Amino acid sequence: MPSFLPLRRAAWIAAALSLVASLPRAEAAKVWGQPQKGKVELKSIDVLGFGPEGVLLIGDGRSAAIFAVKTGEAKSGGKVPATVAKVDAKLAAAVGAPPTGIEIADLAVNPVSGTVYFAVRKQDDKTPIVLTLNSAGDVGLADLDNVEYVRVALPTEGAPIGKITDVAWTDGKLLAAAAASEEFASKIFIAPTPLKHDAVGELHSAETYHVQHHKWETKSPMTTIMPFTEGGKTYLAGAFACTPVVKYSLDSLAPQAKVKGTSVLELGSGNRPQDMFTYTKDGKEYVLANTFRFHHERKPLGPSPYWTVRFDRDLLGEEENVNEKALFRLNGDKPASDKVVMIDAYHGVVQMDRIGETEAVVLKQNADKSYDLAVLALP
Amino acid sequence: MTTVLLCLLLGAGPTKVNSPSILIDGEPTQVVVRYQRASSVGDIAALSGERRASEAEGRKWLTFELRSVEGVERNPPLLGSYLDRGVWIDFRPRFKLVPGATYVACAYRGDGPNGRVISETTYTVPAAEAKPPTTVAGVSPNLPTLPANVLKFYVSFTAPMREGREVLERIKLLDDAGRELGAPWRDLELWNADATRLSLFVHPGRIKQGVNLREDFGPVLTPGRKYTLVVGTDLLDAAGQPLAREFRYEFLASDELRRRIDVAAWSLAAPESGERDPLVVTFDRPLDRHLALRALTVHDAAGQTPLGQGEVSPDGRRWSWTPVDRWSPGDFKLQVDPVLEDLCGNSPQRAFDHDLETEQIEVLPPLLERAFSVE
Numbered sequence: 209m210p211s212f213l214p215l216r217r218a219a220w221i222a223a224a225l226s227l228v229a230s231l232p233r234a235e236a237a238k239v240w241g242q243p244q245k246g247k248v249e250l251k252s253i254d255v256l257g258f259g260p261e262g263v264l265l266i267g268d269g270r271s272a273a274i275f276a277v278k279t280g281e282a283k284s285g286g287k288v289p290a291t292v293a294k295v296d297a298k299l300a301a302a303v304g305a306p307p308t309g310i311e312i313a314d315l316a317v318n319p320v321s322g323t324v325y326f327a328v329r330k331q332d333d334k335t336p337i338v339l340t341l342n343s344a345g346d347v348g349l350a351d352l353d354n355v356e357y358v359r360v361a362l363p364t365e366g367a368p369i370g371k372i373t374d375v376a377w378t379d380g381k382l383l384a385a386a387a388a389s390e391e392f393a394s395k396i397f398i399a400p401t402p403l404k405h406d407a408v409g410e411l412h413s414a415e416t417y418h419v420q421h422h423k424w425e426t427k428s429p430m431t432t433i434m435p436f437t438e439g440g441k442t443y444l445a446g447a448f449a450c451t452p453v454v455k456y457s458l459d460s461l462a463p464q465a466k467v468k469g470t471s472v473l474e475l476g477s478g479n480r481p482q483d484m485f486t487y488t489k490d491g492k493e494y495v496l497a498n499t500f501r502f503h504h505e506r507k508p509l510g511p512s513p514y515w516t517v518r519f520d521r522d523l524l525g526e527e528e529n530v531n532e533k534a535l536f537r538l539n540g541d542k543p544a545s546d547k548v549v550m551i552d553a554y555h556g557v558v559q560m561d562r563i564g565e566t567e568a569v570v571l572k573q574n575a576d577k578s579y580d581l582a583v584l585a586l587p
Numbered sequence: 588m589t590t591v592l593l594c595l596l597l598g599a600g601p602t603k604v605n606s607p608s609i610l611i612d613g614e615p616t617q618v619v620v621r622y623q624r625a626s627s628v629g630d631i632a633a634l635s636g637e638r639r640a641s642e643a644e645g646r647k648w649l650t651f652e653l654r655s656v657e658g659v660e661r662n663p664p665l666l667g668s669y670l671d672r673g674v675w676i677d678f679r680p681r682f683k684l685v686p687g688a689t690y691v692a693c694a695y696r697g698d699g700p701n702g703r704v705i706s707e708t709t710y711t712v713p714a715a716e717a718k719p720p721t722t723v724a725g726v727s728p729n730l731p732t733l734p735a736n737v738l739k740f741y742v743s744f745t746a747p748m749r750e751g752r753e754v755l756e757r758i759k760l761l762d763d764a765g766r767e768l769g770a771p772w773r774d775l776e777l778w779n780a781d782a783t784r785l786s787l788f789v790h791p792g793r794i795k796q797g798v799n800l801r802e803d804f805g806p807v808l809t810p811g812r813k814y815t816l817v818v819g820t821d822l823l824d825a826a827g828q829p830l831a832r833e834f835r836y837e838f839l840a841s842d843e844l845r846r847r848i849d850v851a852a853w854s855l856a857a858p859e860s861g862e863r864d865p866l867v868v869t870f871d872r873p874l875d876r877h878l879a880l881r882a883l884t885v886h887d888a889a890g891q892t893p894l895g896q897g898e899v900s901p902d903g904r905r906w907s908w909t910p911v912d913r914w915s916p917g918d919f920k921l922q923v924d925p926v927l928e929d930l931c932g933n934s935p936q937r938a939f940d941h942d943l944e945t946e947q948i949e950v951l952p953p954l955l956e957r958a959f960s961v962e
C-alpha cells in the first residue's frame with residue numbers, strides 16, 4: 209500500500225477533485241445535533257476557536273477531544289477595549305494568581321458578541337480555565353458548569369496527542385490539527401455536523417510538498433489551520449514550523465485517507481506561524497498570519513521574535529505556481545513580491561483574532577515578557 | 588425570634604464597622620470570606636433571608652483581591668460566588684488560592700467595589716509544604732554515541748513539571764567548547780499526560796537536507812563532535828520549585844542515519860514451548876523506546892494476541908516479550924506498527940528524510956511482520 213503519491217499523479221488527482229467539486233453542494237449544515245447539558249470537564253486547554261452561532265470550540269489535548277459549547281451570548285453593541293495594559297496580570301489576578309502564575313495558551317473573539325475569550329492554565333495546580341473580557345474591560349469566567357455542549361473525541365490509535373495546535377469550523381465540518389508527543393506526525397481530525405455528543409472525529413494524515421525540500425514531505429504537524437472556499441470547493445490552509453502555507457482539499461476526503469497538500473507560499477525559514485485569518489479591505493481579500501521567529505536572536509526580522517505578514521488571498525487559489533514553483537516571501541533579503549508584506553504595526557503579536565472586517569484583537573508581548581491586549585486596524 | 592437572637596449577639600446601639608473574616612474550608616487554599624455588614628437592630632431587620640447573589644451585587648459589599656504591590660493599581664477582585672445571608676455576605680473564590688500569596692478582603696457600605704473601603708482583612712496562604720526536590724529522572728536515548736541527525740529526546744522528571752513557553756528555552760545543547768547552540772529545538776512543547784515527561788524534538792528543518800533552515804543555520808549536530816544536553820535548575824516543577832540540581836548528558840555525534848528501519852535484519856530468539864521464557868528481538872539499530880513499547884505485538888497462528896508483557900532494553904536495541912501463560916508449540920508472528928521510529932525518526936516505511944527518487948517505497952513495501960516458531 210503506497211503511503212504517498214508521486215508528483216506524476218497530481219494531474220489526475222486534480223481532475224478527480226474537480227469532478228467531486230462539480231457535484232451539488234449540500235445546504236449549510238445545522239450546528240447542533242444532540243448536545244449534552246452539564247459540566248464541561250477539561251483536562252487541559254490548548255486552543256480556542258468559534259463556530260457559527262457563537263459556538264465556543266475548546267481543544268483539550270489531554271482529553272484527546274474538542275468541546276463545542278453553546279455560549280448563549282447575544283449580539284452586543286459593545287467593543288473590545290482598545291488597550292488593556294498587562295492583561296496577563298489582570299487575568300491572573302482574577303483567578304487569584306500572580307502574573308507568572310498563569311499561561312495564556314490562546315485567545316479568540318466570539319463573533320456574535322465581540323467578547324474576547326482566553327484559554328488559560330493556572331500554573332500552580334494546572335487548572336484549565338476559559339476567561340472572558342467584556343467591552344467594559346471586566347474579566348469574567350466562561351460558564352462551563354451547566355451548559356449545552358458536545359464532546360468530540362479524537363481517535364488517537366494509541367498515539368498520545370501532545371497538543372492540539374488549532375481548531376476551526378467550516379461549512380458542515382469541525383476541524384482540528386494536532387501534534388503527537390512521541391512520533392513525528394501530523395494529524396487532521398474532521399467531525400461532521402450537526403454536532404452530536406460523544407461523536408468521534410475522522411483521522412486523516414497530512415502530506416505536504418515542502419517548498420524548500422523538493423521532495424514530498426509527509427509528517428510535519430501543522431501549527432495553524434484556516435478553512436476557506438475557492439471555486440466552490442472547501443479547502444484547509446495550514447502552516448508548519450518552517451514555514452510553507454499549504455492548502456488541502458476537504459471535499460473528497462474519506463476516513464483514514466491521507467490528505468494531500470499543495471504548497472502555495474513559503475514565508476521563510478526559522479519561523480512558526482501562530483494564527484491565520486482572512487479579511488477584506490477596500491474590496492480585496494487578504495490573509496494575515498503572525499509567526500514566532502525562533503531564530504530571532506541570530507537573524508531578527510524586527511524588534512520582537514513575533515512578527516506578522518499579510519499576503520494576498522488569491523495566492524491560496526494559485527494552481528500553476530505551487531510546490532517547487534511556489535512564491536517565496538523573500539528574494540535574498542528583499543521582499544520577492546508586493547503580494548506578501550510584513551506588517552510593522554503587528555510586531556510582538558503572540559496571539560490574534562479578527563473582529564469584524566476592520567480590526568483585530570491582539571495579545572502583544574512586551575520587552576519584560578508581560579502582555580498587553582490591543583485592538584489594531586487590519587492592514 | 589432570629590432577629591432577637593442576633594440582637595443579643597451583636598448588641599444594639601450605634602453602628603460599628605466589622606472586618607471581613609477568613610474561614611478556612613478544609614485546607615488553607617480554600618476559604619470562605621465572610622463580612623458581617625450589619626451591626627444594628629435596624630440593619631438586621633432589613634437584611635434577612637439567604638440567596639445567591641451575582642458577582643456585581645456581592646462586590647458592592649465585599650471583594651477579595653490578590654494584594655497588589657505598593658504604589659501599583661489594585662488588582663481586580665477574584666472570581667467566585669456570593670451568598671447573601673442577610674446579616675452576612677459570604678464569598679467563595681472559584682479557584683484555589685496560591686500557596687504563599689497574600690490576599691485582601693475589602694468591605695464596603697454597599698457602594699463597592701469602587702467606593703471607599705471601610706475595613707479590610709489580609710490573609711496570607713501558608714507556603715506549600717516543602718516536597719522532595721524534583722530532579723531529572725533520566726533522558727532517552729542516553730547512549731554515549733548518537734547519530735548526528737537524532738530527532739528527539741525524552742526528558743523524564745521525578746515529579747510533574749510546570750508547563751509554559753519558557754520551558755524549551757531552559758533546556759540547552761552545548762558544543763564541545765561549552766558554547767550554547769542557538770535554537771536547536773522545534774518550538775512545540777509536548778508533555779505526557781501528567782507532565783513528567785517532555786518530548787524534545789530537534790528542529791526537523793535543521794535535519795532535513797535541502798531545507799533552507801538547515802542551509803541558513805546548518806545542522807544542529809556535526810558528526811565527530813561532542814555535545815552536552817543541559818537541563819538547568821531554572822526549570823520549575825509544578826509546585827514552582829526549581830530543579831534540585833542541573834542535569835547533564837554528554838554524547839558524541841556519529842554519522843547521520845538516513846535509512847529505513849530494516850525489520851528483516853532483526854534477529855529473533857524464539858523461546859521453547861512449555862516455558863515462559865521471553866521472545867527476544869534484537870533490532871538493527873537503537874529504536875525509540877517509547878514507540879517500540881506500543882508498536883510491537885505478538886500474534887498466534889489464529890491471529891489472536893496472547894497476554895504478555897513487552898519490555899525494551901535501556902539502550903533501545905532489544906525488545907523482550909514474556910507471555911503470561913507458557914508458550915504452546917506453533918507458529919507466531921511479530922507484528923510491527925509502522926508508527927515505529929528509530930532515534931532519527933526513520934520508520935520501517937520510510938527514512939525520515941524521505942527521498943522519493945531513490946527510495947521507491949511503492950515498489951519496495953516495508954516488511955511489517957516477522958514469523959517465528961515455538962517448538
